[in-house]
Amino acid sequence: MIDDFAKQYLHSDLREVRETMLWKLDGLAEYDARRPLTSTGTNLLGLIKHLSNTEARYFGEVFGRPFPERLPWWGADKWATEHESRTEIVDRYRRAWAHSDATITALDIDAPGHVPWWPRPDVKLFNVMVHVLTETNRHAGHADILREQLDGVVGTDAGNTALREKGTAFWANHRAKVEKAAKAADPAQA
Secondary structure (H helix, E strand, O other), rough: HHHHHHHHHHHHHHHHHHHHHHOOOOOOHHHHHHOOOOOOOOOOOHHHHHHHHHHHHOHHHOOOOOOOOOOOOOOOOOOOOOOOOHHHHHHHHHHHHHHHHHHHHOOOOEEEOOOOOOOOOOEHHHHHHHHHHHHEEEEEHHHHHHHHHHHHHOHHHHHOOOHHHHHHHHHHHHHHHHHHHHHOOOHOOO
């Protein structure tokens, strides 16, 4: 009973955060979806591409259910080349979801898997579900910050307007208050 609940709960959370990741691309120009916004090149479309790889490999290879498409190498999957369309990357992410969902549905939460690149490679579906959910949430946080840098849009979906309703003046004042506190706490800034 608890196994079914845990599996459904984790799966539901994973589905929600996937949608959040795609929502972060809504309304963005092609350049803004792709452009590097950190010194390491992190960008929104690259995060989607990377998460496609993550889901396809973890819910595929780990359980002997390989994803039927060729995937980019780890590390080469965090940015989109000029030859890859946004539609292609988003569609691959959705196909990776379908493949992952099929694995999650077909297997019991204690089904064995093998992650050869982990220090303790013998795992259960539970371990992989928690890992992928954690990884996706981590990147959703990155995506939230990246999108805020681009146009100030924050939150988990278009209906999440509470932060935006406060307006730019409120946030400018809030940021100034945080900056003042940071400087006051550091004697070197005085």
